[in-house]
Amino acid sequence: MMTLFRQLVLRVAITGIIGALILLPLSGYLLSERLQQQQIEQAQEHFNWIKQQLDNQWRDQQKYDLLALARLPDTISPLASVRLTAPSSTQQVDIADSYSVPTFVAASGLFDLKDFRASLQHQQNGQTILVATSNTSKFYWQWWQRLTGVAAILAIWMVVSFVCVLVGIRGHLSVLSKIAKTAQDLSHLKFSSPLPLPKSGELRRLGQAINTMSSKLRFEVEGYNKQVDGLKHALLTDQVSSLPNRAYIVERIDSWLKEADGGVLVLINMSFLDEVRLKYGFAARDDIVSKFAAHIRALDSSLLGFLAARISADEFLIVVAGDAVEDPVAALQQRAQQAYEDSNVGLSSSYGLGVVPKDLQRNAEEILAQADTALMTAMQSPDHIHWYQQPDEAPMFRQQWREALLSGIEQGKFRFNSNPVIDQGGDRIQLDLDISLEINGKPMLESDLMPYLKMLRLTTEFEQSKIRAATQLVLQYTPVVFGLPQQTVEDPSFISWLQQLLRHQQYHFQFEVTERLVLTNPSAVKSLRSELKNLGYKLGVNRFGVHLADLDYVSWLRPDYVKLDPAFVATPQSEMQLQMCRTMFNTLQTLNIALYLDDVPNDEVLSQFSSMPYNGFKRRGEQMEILLPEVKQVNR
Template identity: 25%
Template sequence: MTLFREINSLLFALFLLVMTSLVYFQFTQTRDFMSQQMQSDLNNTITSLGLMLQPQIETGDVATAETLVNVIFEGGFYRKVTLKWLVDGKEQVWENPVVIKGVPQWFINLDLFETQKKESLITSGWMQLATLEVEGHPALGYQELWRVMNDTVMILSFLFILSIIVLRFKLNRILKPLHNVAIHAKNISQRKFDQDIELPKTTELKDVVGAINLMSGQLKQIFSTLDDEVNDLKEDKLIDQVSQLPNRQYLSAQINNWLNEPGFGGLILAKFDWLDDIHSKYGYQGRDEIIKVVSKRMQAELPDIAESVIARIANTEFAFLITKAEKSTIKVYLQTLIRLINQEITKAGCSPNTRFALGVSQRIENMNSADLLSQSDNALQQAQRDNKVSHWIDADQPQKYSREQWRSKLVDSINNNHFIFQWQPILSTRTKKVIQREIYCRLNIDEQIVTASEFMPFIELLSLGSQLDRCLLQSIEQQNILAQSSEGVAINLTHDTLQDPQFIQWLTQYLKQSIYADRILFEIPESAAISSLNQCYQLAEIIKAAGAKIGIDQCGRQIGSLEYLQKLRPNYIKLDLSFAYYEKLNQNKELCRALVNVAKGLGIAVIITGIEDQEQLAAFNSLKAEGYQGYISPVEDVDINHS
């Protein structure tokens, strides 16, 4: 029971007790008063009537005696009058029935008044003439008692109801701060830090509210400090301090991640020897200012052409990892970069198209990071040897299908649910048991199995992500895959899906109709959570409302704040593959630990990815993560069980 109800019930009981007591005392006093009043009236009547009857009885005037009695009796205040003549034993009786108007019969049946009689002997000197007996009528007592009690109950009931209304209003106002404290405390337990509660006027409650506000502020500061610590570590370990661009270490991890996932694009290595000329003329301070200006322009203009990672990997060397672009787009990116560099060279007073070189290579199938870096470096050296601003090593990889052919075949396979599913178990670090499974899909195209690494780049290029996710979810439901894993199945959502408002409406209906909605774990990439936070929040609320769960994939990949975790409140995060890569190099343990501390501080489970063997897993033991996945737990085929 709530505090409001307890106080309300207590005061209600006290009020009821007081009201009942008042009614009882009023009732008893009124009844006693009326009894005394009727007794006194009866005494007066029998005395006066006896004195009036004495002369008539002495003379034997029966008619006059009866007239006198009738006068008294017809007033209706007496139930019975008995006159007995002692001379001849004659007895006369006047009697009224007990009929009481305006009083309920149940009230009369309570017999609240005892029968009141009074007998008197009429004498003349020493001679006894007659006996007179008068019995009072209870009508007056019942009528008066009923009127008084009816008025009393009505007035007290009105006051009682009015008091209850006023009491509830006042209690609501008095206890509102406590209600706010309860909500605030609940939010704090869920790591939600709202604005401070307004201090109430009540002294005791003011102290409680003040303490809660203080605690909330301190906890908020702690979590903010953890977030700042992650940002500081990222800037210290992964950011070049002059250009504020990612450094070589971050670039290496991102290349490794990119090549381990479906994608297409290329890498440009750049050497800006003209910066050495600036250094010779103006010193390192002048060179650093130029680097800052150039870096800001590159960050502002180049990502609009294609999604990319721009890094400074040495004093005069830069790298541009273009993660989502076809060859034609890479050419536009390269031309824009050359134009931008020439503009800054000219502003610095140097000759354009001199003292810089760019080496370009394009990603091909089964390429590793060493191959990609080697190709770009060879292209850079070739440009320098030929005294050109750029050189492109064209792998000339044959395309399986044209863009339109890919569109036609992908749409056909997706719409006809030509999915072949596999999943990878995610194991508990404590018990080694499966805690969830991440599902992967392949497509059957032209009677050939096409892996995600081959078709996903074209899904993104052709904006088919939303359509793929819809059909994939429907196929999972139709093939009854969720029934096979009580631990839950993780499904990755594409960027296109998160940008599609119609998908959110469709997903709401899908989850309502799904029998196993509570077993679905939707995973959102961190890049989408940062760039489309509002859409992700809307999607997360729908998912949670249906009983499903939400996770953040590639957590820690982006250089930026983790504030999105505060708003989205995912059930779990999956650390980016780069942390496993850093662990191999024995780097960035502090950053990984800080990120895990932020997640745990918000009550979010942590899953480590990219684990290859027991030795690597042991290196992460100190983080106390909830689960892990990687080559250590290989991908398995899903047994199709049609419902």
Template identity: 25%
Template sequence: MTLFRQIYSLLLGLFLVVVVSLAYVQFTETQSFLTKQMESDLNNTSHSLGIMLVPDLEAGDIVGAETLINVIFEGGYYQQVKLTWLIDGKQQVWENSVKIEGVPQWFIDLGFFDTISRESTITSGWLQLAKLEITAHPGFGYNELWRTMTNSIIAISILFLIAIMLARFGLTWILKPLHDIAEHATEVSKRKFGPDLPLPKTTELKSVVSAFNSMSHQLKKIFNSLDEEVTELRKKNLVDQVSGLPNRQYMMARIHSWLSEPNNGALMMAKFDWLEEVHSKYGYQVRDETIRLLAQRLQQQLDEIAPSVIARIAAYEFAFLITSAEQEQSSKYLHTLIRTVNQEMSKAGCKPNEQFAIGIAHRTDSMTVSELLSQTDNALQQAIAENNVFHWFESDEKQLYSKEQWREQLSAAITEKRFQFKWQSVYLNNQTTVLQRELYCQLTIGETEIHAGQFMPYVELLSLGSLLDRCLIESIVDNGIIEKNDEPIAINLTFHSLRDLEFHKWLNQFLRNSHFSQRIVFDIPEAGIYSDPDACQALCAIIRDNGAHFGIDHFGRQFGSMAYLQTLRPSYVKLDQSFAYYDENEHSSELCRALVNVAKGLDIQVIVTGIEEQAQLARFEPLKTEAYMGYISPPEKVLN
């Protein structure tokens, strides 16, 4: 029971006790008064009637005596009058039934009034003439007592209703600060720190609210300090201090995770020997400033062409990972890179197209990290040997389909729902309980089995993401995949779905009409949250309001604040695969621990991804994460 109801019940209980006590006192006093009044009236009537009957009794006038008694008896105040003549023993009786109009019989049957009778002997001198016995009628008492009781009940009821309303209004006003504290506490438990609560006028509540505001400030500082710790550790371990770009460690881990995802793109390595000329001419300070300005210009110019990661991996070497692009777009990216570098060389007093070389290798199907790095380095060395600005590593692998052929094939597959499914189990750390199963799709065209890594880049490129997500969600319901196991099914949403308002409306309607919404979870990529936070917040609200759940995929990959966790409040986060590839001898464990602490501080489950062997999993045990996934437990085919 709430405090409001407890106080409310106590006040109403005390009010009822007081009112009932007063009503009882009034009732008993009224009853006693009416009894005494009837006794007094009976005494007066008995005395006066006895005097009035003396002449008729002396004369033996029976008719006169009866007439006199009838006059008094017909007034209705007496239940019985009995006259006994002592001369001959003759007895006459006048009697009224105990029937009272306007008073319920059950009330009369309660017997609040005892029978009141008076007996007297009528004499003439020393001669006894008759005996007169009068019994009072209780009708007057019951009428008055019933009227008093009903009036009291009406008055008490009115006062009770008024007291209820006043008590409710008063308690609501008095306890409003406590209600505000409860609501604020709920928000704080969700790590949503709003403005301070206003201090109430009540002294006791003022101290409570003041203490709560102080506690809220401290919790907010703790979370902000964790967020700042993550930022500082990223700068310390993953960022090159001169250029402000990611360093070699981050780039290597990112390449590992990129190759494990369904994507296409290219890796470029550039060697800028002209920076050594700047160093020799102007010193290391000018060189460092030139590197910083070059990094800024590269980020400004290249981000507009294609999504990429730019890193400084050595003193005069840079790496450019284009995470999603066809060869034509990669070529445009390359030429923009060359043009930007030449512009900065001219500003530094160096000759354009000299003293720098770029090697490029495009990602192919089933490529490993060592193969990609080897091809890129070979292309760079070839460019240096031939004194060319760039060299593109020529791969023997032919493109499966052209862009338009992919559009045709994918559109048909989405319309006809021809996708097959696999799922990968996410295990709790006890290694026996499955937390959820992440769903993967593949496609068969003709006799060729095509996995997601081959066609997903074209899904994003052709803006078919929301159509594909809609198709997959409908397919797992139509094929009964959700019913095949008790664990939730995790579905990866594409970037296009995050921004598509039509998809938002469709998903809202789908989840509202689905009986399995609580068994569907959605993975939202962290990059999508940074690119369009408002759209992601709207989509997350739709998912949460309909009873489904969502989590953040690739958690910790982006360089930015973790404050979005407070706003979105995901059920879980999946740590980026790159953390599984960091060398344990380096300081990356500090960053990983800080990221886990941020999530766990918000009561969010942490799932480690990219686990391939038991030794990797053992490295995460000190961090107290909840679950893991990876090719230590490879995907399994879902039988439709």
């Protein structure tokens, strides 16, 4: 695409050429008119001189000798030839040489041949006729020389003017380029120093408007961020450890359990803290708590699957998401042991870690109860740690699962149940899918199959078969949403396959990733976002708000929409919690990102958000089954 600078340069060049094409013929015409007049005047003057010389000859010699005058005129004479015709003789002299000019100039007919006649009457010779012909080649030559000089002057003038215009254009465009870059940065909420104001009036006013808009937008965004930070700290943060409190993390355990990825829940009891308080005071206890929390935050910054909170005076609750959980759990035990040794309370008190692996069939109450059970065992154990359950599948059982999953994926017998996301007017925006696959004759939910798919490395094959089956759905205008797990987003072969499928035909599809995946692998998600956008498909982020401290990603990822984590709408919220939601919603509205409320339980909860700028919501439990038109075998 041609840049503005090149367009302006091209226009200036074309304008200059057109001007030259107009000025040059006009100059040639005016010059020819002037030389035509000079031709007549000079030829007449020269003719009169010759006639006078011949009259003088007759008085002195009583005869005419035209040849004697031939050497008198110079070679630039306006006369080409002179002929003297008497009754008894004729004399002719060619006075001037011809001049070399281009053929098209000589053939242009700008100058006509002029003949000058005069009669000389003398008694002895009778009537003598003097005829002179004008020298047109001289004037053609003069016209061509002067026209080429005018053309050279015009060319020099055009080059100088062109250079001056280019310098001026480049100067103005450099200012416009800075303004455009600043405006683009503002669209991504990136703020820089104010623009230097240009000298020209229009650009100066534009620069002032950009600077004013930037300062106002920065003020509003900083105000939103301060409100979010302040409300988050006041509502959801423990003052001593600066970790989230019980209210924050308990609400998010249900959301974590619904995610397909693995993980563990760790409940840490540091009962020795009460003895530290009794022996050394609150300050000493708070110092140990603060140091231990700092170690947890260090793990949180290196492992984005962490969610940590202080849920009581001597208990910490940590959620470790993902498959690699042994090293984080070992690091937590090491930090707890170090805190215990630093307390100097002897053997009268202890500590323990209760670890519960994630089970997709549990709810928050069950997994917390099992963590308490594991913790009680850990407090009596010399190892200070107890795993409530460690899955250990037999090789034959694993092979059976592989065969059953491969058969189900090969047949592609999926069932799609939808839960619509609707706007406040009741119109459907998109359809969230609950997907099940027939395994050994029984339908099993995708969430129940995911641990086995990951263990057997069949996630990519499952997702490909599922999306192929969805291409057979009878859809009208409402798009369906597919959540992409981490394994597929990080798999180049799956991304390439998805590009080929979506490029071949346009489907009513949209795609989602979890907020944790955005924070864990931002480069892969950003690449996916770019590819889907180029193909005309939307990408959203679900579980939005789980990691309140890391919401800056919305400014660089710019998802088409986000779905608020169900923990925010699980129960009626306090006024301060609603104020925090309102601030987040306003920030998303500023970025032009749609926001949907996910899993709203009832109208009472929904009414609390009525004054906030959300775009749609999904009710809990409202499902509409979508059947395939006919079940076909889907080849991998």
